[in-house]
Amino acid sequence: MQAPTQKHQTLIVLDFGSQVTQLIARRIRELGVYAEIIPHYTPLDEVRARNPLAVILSGGPASIGVEGAPKLNPEVLELGVPVLGICYGLYAIVDALGGTISAAREREFGAATLHVDAARGPMHAFTQGSQEPVWMSHGDQVDSLPAGFETVAHTQSCRHAAIVNEARQFWGVQFHPEVTHTRRGSEVIGAFLDAAGFTRDWSMASFVDEAVAAIRKQVGDTGTVICGLSGGVDSSVAALLVEKAIGKRLHCIFVDNGLLRLHEREQVNRMFATRLQNPLITADAGERFLAQLAGVTDPEVKRKRIGAEFIAVFEETANKLGGADFLVQGTLYPDVIESVSPTGGPSATIKTHHNVGGLPERMRMGVVEPLRELFKDEVRKVGLALGLPEQMVYRHPFPGPGLAVRILGEVTKSRCDVLREADAIILEEITKAGLYRDLWQVFGVFLPVRTVGVMGDGRTYEHALAIRAVTSTDAMTADWARLPHEVLAKMSNRIINEVRGINRVCYDISSKPPATIEWE
Numbered sequence: 001m002q003a004p005t006q007k008h009q010t011l012i013v014l015d016f017g018s019q020v021t022q023l024i025a026r027r028i029r030e031l032g033v034y035a036e037i038i039p040h041y042t043p044l045d046e047v048r049a050r051n052p053l054a055v056i057l058s059g060g061p062a063s064i065g066v067e068g069a070p071k072l073n074p075e076v077l078e079l080g081v082p083v084l085g086i087c088y089g090l091y092a093i094v095d096a097l098g099g100t101i102s103a104a105r106e107r108e109f110g111a112a113t114l115h116v117d118a119a120r121g122p123m124h125a126f127t128q129g130s131q132e133p134v135w136m137s138h139g140d141q142v143d144s145l146p147a148g149f150e151t152v153a154h155t156q157s158c159r160h161a162a163i164v165n166e167a168r169q170f171w172g173v174q175f176h177p178e179v180t181h182t183r184r185g186s187e188v189i190g191a192f193l194d195a196a197g198f199t200r201d202w203s204m205a206s207f208v209d210e211a212v213a214a215i216r217k218q219v220g221d222t223g224t225v226i227c228g229l230s231g232g233v234d235s236s237v238a239a240l241l242v243e244k245a246i247g248k249r250l251h252c253i254f255v256d257n258g259l260l261r262l263h264e265r266e267q268v269n270r271m272f273a274t275r276l277q278n279p280l281i282t283a284d285a286g287e288r289f290l291a292q293l294a295g296v297t298d299p300e301v302k303r304k305r306i307g308a309e310f311i312a313v314f315e316e317t318a319n320k321l322g323g324a325d326f327l328v329q330g331t332l333y334p335d336v337i338e339s340v341s342p343t344g345g346p347s348a349t350i351k352t353h354h355n356v357g358g359l360p361e362r363m364r365m366g367v368v369e370p371l372r373e374l375f376k377d378e379v380r381k382v383g384l385a386l387g388l389p390e391q392m393v394y395r396h397p398f399p400g401p402g403l404a405v406r407i408l409g410e411v412t413k414s415r416c417d418v419l420r421e422a423d424a425i426i427l428e429e430i431t432k433a434g435l436y437r438d439l440w441q442v443f444g445v446f447l448p449v450r451t452v453g454v455m456g457d458g459r460t461y462e463h464a465l466a467i468r469a470v471t472s473t474d475a476m477t478a479d480w481a482r483l484p485h486e487v488l489a490k491m492s493n494r495i496i497n498e499v500r501g502i503n504r505v506c507y508d509i510s511s512k513p514p515a516t517i518e519w520e
Contacts, residue, residue: 008034008206009198012052016040016060016070016088020476022333023178024056024086026375027189032200037373040092044075054082054196057089059176063140064091064101072096082169082196084122084189087138090163090172097146106157108136114161114175118152121164121171124191125184134161134175134182142174169195180473204381208241211370211382215245218368223325225368226318227252228310229280231268232398234330234371237383239276241370242328244386248277250328253317255310258286259402259416262424271392283313293404293411299520302411306401324365331369332376375474396441397475405520409448418501419446422465425498429491430469439481440472444495445508445519453496453503462503465495469508470517478512 011028015021015037025035036050040057047055055076062069072092077083085093091101114134116126126132134155142160145151149170153162161174171192177185193200219225219242227239229252243250252272256265265282272280292305318324371379376397383393403419404411422444430442445466453460467488472478492505508515 008202009053010050011035011054011056011193011196011198012047012050013037013056013058014040014042014047014072014076014089016058016092017062018059018088019061020176020178021058022373022375023474023476024058024189025373026378026474027178027186028056028193029202029378031186031190031193032202033193033198034202040070040072044073047076048079052079052081053198054084054192055079056192057083057085057092059087059089059137062088063103064088064095065103065140077168077170082192083171084192085170085172086178087174087176090174091140091142093170093172094142094146094149094163097149099146099149100143101140102143104139104141104157107139108155108157108174109138110136111181112136112155112158112175114153114155116153118150120150120152121166122162122173122177122188122191123152124195125187132184134177134185135179136175138174179477181477204378204385207374207378208244208382208385211241212245215242215368215370218366219246219249219326223249224318224321224323225250225326225328226314226321226324226365227328228314228330229254229268229272230330230398230400231264231271231395232330233376233379233383233388233393233395234332234397235328236330236388236392237379237386238328238330238369238371240386240388241382242368243277250276251278251281251321251324252276253281253283253314255283255285255313257289257306257309257402258413259289259306259404259411260420261398261403261427262420281317283317285309285313288313290411290413290416295410297409299405302404302520303401306404310400318365326366326368328368328370331372332379333373375476377473394437396436396439396443399518403446405518406443407446408519414501415446418463418499419444419465421499422446422495422502425494426467426491429487429494433484433487435481435483435487438471440470440475440478441517442467442469442481444468447506451504455503460503462501464504464506465499465502466506466508466519467491468517468519470512472512472517475517478517480509480511483507 011033013024013035025037028035074096112134114132116123116128116130119126119128148165149163151160151163155161158174163172177188229235229239239252254268289309292309296302380393399405403416407415426444430436445468447464449464450461451464469481469483470478471481495502495505
């Protein structure tokens with residue numbers, strides 16, 4: 001996140017490459033503190049210039065004893081502010097101060113039970129002798145602590161699961177308090193914020209004011225801005241933030257790429273008919289997107305071709321408006337962290353997102369991404385602060401590439417039509433059952449697999465469809481939803497009977513990780 005235009009007490013998160021680094025900042029912001037993520041190798045002068053009240057060291061995928069593994073600049077520990085190390089961050093502190101670390105005899109990945117040895121430091125909010133559920137993800141272990149440290153919690157296979165140096169206010173935890181699976185993780189982080197003296201002066205309301213100011217500064221007082229508006233909460237909130245900043249200089253474009261859900265184009269046009277200062281521009285581009293996807297089966301190629309075609313459509317539309325100086329995108333942090341390392345750190349790329357990576361050099365537009373460092377639930381809070389109705393704010397996420405990443409194998413119009421009908425049934429039954437707001441997402445996935453079935457007295461040989469329903473708070477982690485069997489049965493029965501081309505329905509019971517929410 002860019003530095004705020006107003007002054008807030010700041011916590012710096014040094015990124016060592018964890019896929020969930022931003023969750024740390026998110027938890028901190030939820031607790032009313034402004035957090036900024038920067039690479040672990042940021043020069044000390046730049047760290048000091050941000051005047052942090054505290055520093056958190058993130059986890060990371062490396063083993064600290066391996067050649068080339070990222071190291072902590074020991075001078076960070078001389079800033080005179082409290083420091084909390086999480087997982088790899090704990091190793092970074094121990095390593096910098098002369099402790100020893102080795103490969104663990106028993107690795108810990110997933111749920112573990114934490115035994116609280118002392119109610120100090122990271123365990124300040126806990127009761128000595130209590131047992132707490134936490135989430136572990138590590139293959140190394142601390143063998144010996146640096147001078148001045150003591151252990152305040154352990155697990156069955158991790159002797160130093162939480163450590164503290166009270167004199168210097170250095171804390172370390174082997175588990176991940178930032179993930180929802182650590183039930184009382186926010187209390188660990190909150191205790192650290194309190195120990196550092198934060199007054200908790202950050203809120204989504206302040207984000208709106210500062211985002212508007214930042215947009216005005218970036219865009220300037222003249223020029224035309226266009227926004228790719230899909231009707232989802234991300235692009236809708238981004239559009240309203242920019243419109244709040246620059247008014248009628250914003251022109252919103254809805255691209256019908258032929259990969260939308262049933263009746264989506266009509267719904268979006270109704271939704272924004274009177275909400276924007278300028279009329280919503282609709283680009284009818286279904287045939288050209290499908291042409292780009294003809295014969296393509298690789299999901300990365302799909303995403304990149306769709307992203308390129310979106311840019312082409314925006315460019316052509318901008319030319320009709322007489323040119324545009326900026327393009328607004330509703331990019332969120334989960335898009336960024338799965339596509340590239342947002343802070344130059346060593347995090348791994350999971351998949352390319354269509355709206356991440358900038359514009360082709362031939363385009364002279366700048367990119368405005370006011371939500372780039374936020375999670376979905378934070379964006380929803382911003383939407384409510386901007387006056388959007390709950391029905392719009394709480395719409396389930398829909399991927400930018402649309403149905404293309406929910407059709408395994410080649411994307412064709414006929415397959416899109418089949419999936420559209422099935423998906424509409426899924427959403428209708430989930431809504432009827434009163435489960436829509438309980439789920440993060442629910443959708444169908446077209447499988448390029450034919451199965452034998454029997455309808456009436458005849459044999460069928462048609463495609464299978466998977467139903468995917470997950471619960472989550474931020475899309476960084478997710479669990480499969482335990483839908484009532486009667487609801488699953490109703491969806492399966494209706495899809496097989498009403499959608500020609502499907503004779504078998506399956507239910508996806510994979511969590512994230514190791515799976516992703518979308519299948520491609």
